Amino acid sequence: MASCTLETQAAKDAKANSVSRLLPRLSPLPALLLPAVASAEYKFNFPEPVTPIARETLHIHNEFMLIITILFVVVFAIMIYSMIRHRKSSGHAPAKFTGPTGALQWFWALIPFAILLFIDFVLMGIPAVQAIINMEDTQTKADMVLKVTGMQWKWQYEYPESGIKFISTLATPRDQISNAEAKGEHYLLEVDKPVVLPVGKKVRVLLTSTDVIHTWWVPQFGVKRDAIPGFLRETWVLIEKPGIYRGQCAELCGKDHGFMPVVVHAVPEPEYLAWVEAQKAEAKAAAGGADRTWSKDELVTEGKAVYEKVCAACHQPDGKGLPPAFPALAGSKIVNGPLLDMNGKVIKDSHVDRVLHGKAGTAMQAFSASLSDVELAAVITYERNSFGNQMGDMIQPAQIKSLR
């Protein structure tokens, strides 16, 4: 069952039954070729909507599909009738007319356009305008704000009201992607840390990006909005049903565009509040970590985890990178350069400078915006002491804090 919807079991079974009858007729060949996934169900329409906007969108879509199907059938029925009746082989003598003659013919010629005008600007046009106004109304009665920041190739989520901030990355193991091991149920649609949102609350979603344009999309929410570097865009969701909802980045954003999923856990409000408290406690503990002195081993262990989550997609797990776009860290002059100047300040274009402030015009972003003091100190220390780099030095979270 590779669906990401939360249907009732009965509905699922009913659907699976109707589909299993359809399936052999539709595609015997691929089904034979792909026994492993042949049990997945076919979907011919949007996934189940769980927000008011998604319901409205599905309704508009179904109505429009019906209208265009009717138009298609009627128009081409006329054409096919003509193709059967007006054949040379059936002895039909060609007419000579080149346009409508007389009032009656003009009337019949103009009727289709009157109908089309009505469909475009009244039948579909008016509900469409209402839907747009509803969709763009992000502020009326908004209960909370979620800030989403796209980064190559992960999402950062921030809850400004409660001060929670974390990065959410793909959790599917690389071995599954390279076909070295069997693919899990939520292949490519699973993350290490999902966003948690309360059910029944209007969430105003603010979007931006640190590098290129990304697009935040959860099909069951019916919203899709670009995250644009240097600008804020917004949309809103009001999730009506608890569940796990999955989506993906929808705008080509570089090599791992296909590997930055969105996973949202929608939970009842009390559960959400408990989660917020837990997150705050965790953040407090982490912030406390910045004030104490860490041992090198601690930093390297923590740094390895951060590296694999944040850096490895470009610089590769072995630090060899993918030159020329993504330089190697192993043996790199920058990584093996001096840590800080004699006054303890950042040296321009040094290792610390790159990690904190990024490099303009490349995929290397300013991580001071997205990583904590501990994470930054840990990952810098790790990089200087791994992949054959033997600098032997380290930087403390407290130092990073003072350098910000």
Add this chain to the structure above:
Amino acid sequence: MITATTHAAEHPAEHYPGGLMRWLTTTNHKDIGTMYLTFSLIMFFVGGLMILAVRAELFQPGLQLMKPEFFNQLIGVHALVMIFAALMPAATGFANWMLPLMIGAPDMALPRLNNWGFWLLPPAAILLTLPFTLALFGIGDGALATGWTFYAPLSVQGGMGVDFAILAVHILGISSIMGSINIIVTIFNMRAPGMTMMKLPLFAWGWLITAFLLIATLPVLAGAVTMLLTDRHFGTHFFDAAGGGDPILFQHLFWFFGHPEVYILLLPVWGLMPHVLSTFSRKPAYGYKAQVYSFIAIGLLSVVVWAHHFFTAGMPVPALIYFMFSTMAISLPLAVLFFCWIATMWKGAMTFETPMLFAVGFIVLFGIAGLTGLILADVAADAQYHHSYFVVAHFHYALFAGGIMGVMTGVYYWLPKWTGHMYSEKLGKLHFWLTVFSFNLTFIPQFFLGLAGMPRRIPDYALQFAEFNAISTLGAFVLGISQLLFAWNIWCCVRGGPKVESRVWEGAEGLEWELSSPPPHHSWEIQPVIK
């Protein structure tokens, strides 16, 4: 209908060099037309091979054949090759071959410009694809990996493939603008005496509007990619928010060109359709004036609807409403064209030779493109369709079923005129049925993939998308292989085959059918007079 005093005298004294020099130096509209069409056919297969590699990767979930970086390069270059190097040159090839024949002119108005216009294409195609080869030798990191849309800041970040593509687009643009100038000048100045604008063949009308659209919009694209080039190398910040620029500005500029581009690819085909339908229905085209006015209306509307390509980028409510309604308005003149096509067939005496089959297939499948385009204009629904496979399927119905099948209609329709030989009807019909079947097998599943939530331009996908992708890939391979029949049929027809008359088809009307098949080296030395 137009009647003409024919003059198809033989001209034994044809002065041109032999061998390669003939083709390098030719100023003859037919030679240049042939070169455009040959180039287009070759690039059609180049672009096709790229996308077959992509479809092969997408056959199953997981990465099997290539890295995502290479995948991204293939999809973008596939689009640029198909649009700029296959479809546009095919239409220009038609114009070169047929316009002088159809309007009673001896040649195109600006023959040297014509030659140069063609010979800019091969260097541009090489520029576009060279980075693939360079990467094999360890130079650079391959071709443009941003999709054909060059969206900044991804394209600012990209490797030297982006620079190659920018320069290729510049050269292709110069070539297209020169071709357009030539076509406009030819149509305005070289028509046979008595052929007023409202007696101009519809194919010429379709191309005339195309040429104006090209001249109006290509400079905007050239400007946009030049700004991109300076952002990349000379420290400007047109598209960088940190320097006061705006990434969305690039999208506005790109689609100001990009949307009319769709009609640039389609208008020549729409111009061709009434000729084919009227020939095989043995009945004059219905609604000549209505079609001309629709061409003009679509041309004008096409430059004021661009932002529907990025509704999800976020824009003010009035802008959303305006772009939605202006886009929907295009359905009206388009419906006029559908009405005229079907009314041309109505009460005719139809036969279904290969060109007619392709024309009918075009109408039905392009109808799907038009109708899905109508829903895509709806901003709320577009939020679901946008950036998904639904859009991929939609524009392939427009550009493959609309553009390429339209071009195939023209090729089968005019090939006997060009070569003096009949192609194989049997192979042609087989090609048609295989194409229509496999095209739908490829793209119908993509509509459902999009609805189910599969984003476009991803090299790997979640398991619920597996079956439809597998079907789509099978369809794509059948589609690709069937096109070999097309090439083979053309090859055989060029080499020989049953001789054809001047008027190849029983119901064909127009000046082009008054000249011998193949026409003499210089088309109309003495212009026919239209009464």
